Amino acid sequence: MNKKEIIENDFNEILNLKNSNTTEKNIFLSNIQYIKKLLNEGISFAKQVKKYNEDCGSKISESTYKNYCKEYLFEDFNVSIYKTTFNRNIKHIKAYFLLNETKIKCSELYFHLKNQGYLMTIKKNKNSFLPYLVFVKYLKEILDNKKSINLIEFDKTTIKESFSTPNPSTLTKSNYVDKKQKIDIELLDGNIDNCPLVYLKNEIIMRNNSNNAYDFNEKNYIVIPSVYKNNLIDFEFIKKSILQKEDVKNYSLIFHDNGKKDGNIYIYRLIDKELHVLKKFSSGHCMDFEIYYNNGIKKFLSIFEKKLF
Incomplete structure (x- = not known):
């Protein structure tokens, strides 16, 4: 493939993705009343997305649907969480x-x-x-x-x-969470997502319109592996260090690979010296976000390697 073909291919992909994102948002905004109805039915977000895609001719992912609901239908979004529970x-x-x-x-x-x-x-x-x-x-x-x-x-x-x-x-x-309690979260591409604190306590920012359920989009994070250089990592020691010091930036994601003990990865968010549990899944899925995972380990080691070994 020559230089011209490479440029054509790359920029066509970029433009197609941009157009796809715009189209999905337009479809969402043109169906606001229908989505309000879905949010107030008290059914899971997975079922909402399935019904929405079937009835509105969309192919939106669950993470994008949630992000749009958070942005445009904040009140109904929270009601949906309560009713579903x-x-x-x-x-x-x-x-x-x-x-x-x-x-x-x-x-x-x-x-x-x-x-x-x-x-x-x-x-x-x-x-x-x-x-x-x-x-x-x-x-x-x-x-x-x-x-x-x-x-x-x-x-x-x-x-x-x-x-x-x-x-x-x-x-x-304004009354569910103080307007001042909105936090700037840096994304992988350098853009900023301004999120309500209550959202950050419960959710992870994912890439829009991705078919990968593990396509994380936050820049500030670390991955704590189960083992490094044949040594088991003491999570409690790391946790104590994170909470007592400022080695890790506030609002960062903390991935804890506990695969050697229970086969799971846990994702926390550090908020004002507290860890909030956001997600748990099988450690085998680390291959679904391998580059992000490995970069997170590098970030972890740059902070803690000298303290551990």
């Missing part, structure tokens, strides 16, 4: 009713589900539970005009978190 727990609520012969207190039901880990809005993230007042609102909605509503007491128990998170029906960008 509640709906997948209806079977657990039913079981609790059946196992209790006396009248149920709503707060006791809530704490039972919460202590079992059922009310997490993001799996494995202990800071992402469905707020109490939101839980009460949805419970009243599903029991409206049902006889079972007489079996539960909506007690006025004071629960700290119920006063720190607004009701989904009144969510706005």
Whole structure:
């Protein structure tokens, strides 16, 4: 392939991708009302994307769909997360009713589900539970005009978190998270994505319109391997160092390959000296983002190699 052919090929790919991105956004924006309806149905994002693509003639990925929802339908995006979390727990609520012969207190039901880990809005993230007042609102909605509503007491128990998170029906960008709590995240191409803090506590920025579920797009991250030079890496030691010092930039992603122990990779985000769990998957998938993975190990070693060996 000569120079002219190389240039033609490369720039045609760039232009096609740019046009594809524009087309997907235009399709999304022209179907805003339909997407609002999907977000308020309380179904998973995977099911929303499937229905959206089928009904709107789109081929959007789940990560791009979420990013567009976050950008253009912030309030509905958060309501969708809450409703989906509640709906997948209806079977657990039913079981609790059946196992209790006396009248149920709503707060006791809530704490039972919460202590079992059922009310997490993001799996494995202990800071992402469905707020109490939101839980009460949805419970009243599903029991409206049902006889079972007489079996539960909506007690006025004071629960700290119920006063720190607004009701989904009144969510706005300004009252759900302070406008000042938006963080600039540097992407691989040098561009900046200005994200709400609440989004960063739960999500990872991915490349738009990618078919690869592991196409991470954040520049600031490290990968902690299971083993280096035949030595097992002590994650607790690294974690302690990260939290106590400023070796790793705030809001960075922390990948922990725990493959030698449980076969999984865990992704955390460092936010103000706390690690927030974002994702967990089989360590075998490191091959799906091999270059990103290996570069992350290099970043890790540049900071910690002298401390470890």
